Amino acid sequence: MGRIFYIMGKSATGKDTVFKELLKRRPELTTVVPYTTRPIREGETDGVEYFFTSSEKLEQFKNSGKIVELRTYETVMGPWSYFTMDDGQFDIHGEGDCLMIGTLESYEKMCRYYGNGALVPVYIEVPDGIRLLRAVKREGKQKNPNYREVCRRYLADEDDFSEELLSRLRIGKRFSNTDLEACLEEILKEMESH
Numbered sequence: 001m002g003r004i005f006y007i008m009g010k011s012a013t014g015k016d017t018v019f020k021e022l023l024k025r026r027p028e029l030t031t032v033v034p035y036t037t038r039p040i041r042e043g044e045t046d047g048v049e050y051f052f053t054s055s056e057k058l059e060q061f062k063n064s065g066k067i068v069e070l071r072t073y074e075t076v077m078g079p080w081s082y083f084t085m086d087d088g089q090f091d092i093h094g095e096g097d098c099l100m101i102g103t104l105e106s107y108e109k110m111c112r113y114y115g116n117g118a119l120v121p122v123y124i125e126v127p128d129g130i131r132l133l134r135a136v137k138r139e140g141k142q143k144n145p146n147y148r149e150v151c152r153r154y155l156a157d158e159d160d161f162s163e164e165l166l167s168r169l170r171i172g173k174r175f176s177n178t179d180l181e182a183c184l185e186e187i188l189k190e191m192e193s194h
């Protein structure tokens with residue numbers, strides 16, 4: 001049975017960065033591209049970071065019964081949905097392992113869908129001050145920076161990644177990403193141990 005290494009963490013902890021670096025070091029890992037109704041950002045490509053889709057299409061997907069997990073956030077730009085589909089990208093009965101990014105909420109739903117044993121949580125942490133600076137710096141590189149949304153995400157993280165929820169989901173191990181190389185080394189070690 002394939003395992004899903006599931007990368008999680010608050011905003012700007014480096015999930016995307018870690019994800020891309022792990023794929024370079026473990027190219028045999030498969031990936032699952034999630035879906036979103038949020039507008040595509042500069043530098044993003046449809047089918048790479050996400051499948052960018054519409055709210056109308058999402059309603060059709062809901063009827064297909066293939067949505068594994070779905071979350072909708074009230075952003076400063078209106079509601080944006082993010083979801084994972086059982087669309088053939090990943091075969092849980094296959095041999096290969098998979099690398100994915102998500103939130104605690106999606107992790108819980110994924111565990112319910114695929115079974116607890118299928119998922120290996122990879123929870124990334126960075127001190128709040130550092131990740132806020134990283135988020136602001138990253139946003140500053142956008143053509144139309146949206147600092148209000150950066151602040152909303154930062155504040156939402158308090159509830160969405162609370163210690164209570166982490167403990168309920170039995171996620172004890174944390175991977176510090178103050179230093180990228182050290183973080184990758186720790187995660188690779190953890191992956192080998194499974």
Ligand SMILES: Nc1ncnc2c1ncn2[C@@H]1O[C@H](COP(=O)(O)OP(=O)(O)OP(=O)(O)O)[C@@H](O)[C@H]1O
Nearest residue numbers: 010011012013014015016017134138177178179180
């Ligand atoms: N170890 C590191 N040291 C310094 N900068 C880093 C490190 N890891 C990531 N970054 C930078 O921090 C910013 C946030 O990283 P990234 O986009 O990977 O985070 P994320 O967790 O995927 O964010 P989000 O959840 O908000 O999409 C990026 O500009 C990235 O280049």
Ligand SMILES: Nc1nc2c(ncn2[C@@H]2O[C@H](COP(=O)(O)O)[C@@H](O)[C@H]2O)c(=O)[nH]1
Nearest residue numbers: 038071073082101102103152153156157160
């Ligand atoms: N827990 C929360 N997760 C959120 C929220 N808003 C967005 N997200 C998640 O962040 C990642 C990355 O989003 P992106 O738009 O920068 O690509 C994605 O997995 C979303 O699910 C939130 O308010 N709380």
